[in-house]
Amino acid sequence: MGGTLAELANYILLNGGQVAGSIVLVNAGRSKDFQPVTLSALEPLTRSEIDALRQKKREISIYYQKVMAEHFRKEEAQGT
Numbered sequence: 674m675g676g677t678l679a680e681l682a683n684y685i686l687l688n689g690g691q692v693a694g695s696i697v698l699v700n701a702g703r704s705k706d707f708q709p710v711t712l713s714a715l716e717p718l719t720r721s722e723i724d725a726l727r728q729k730k731r732e733i734s735i736y737y738q739k740v741m742a743e744h745f746r747k748e749e750a751q752g753t
Contacts, residue, residue: 698730
């Protein structure tokens with residue numbers, strides 16, 4: 674997960690954006706001891722903000738899959 678977030682930040686920075694932080698959505702917890710940290714300074718996301726984040730995640734995933742597929746094709750062609 675950390676490497677993926679680092680790559681995402683790098684992509685944003687290389688394309689002229691700024692990274693202020695990150696939020697990660699997960700759908701499966703494995704630790705029964707996990708206690709989420711609550712930050713009273715943050716307002717909950719609205720449904721439309723969550724939907725926008727999910728759409729952006731899909732777009733980034735598609736882009737990343739294309740980039741990685743091309744990378745592996747090049748490696749395969751070079752025999753590495």
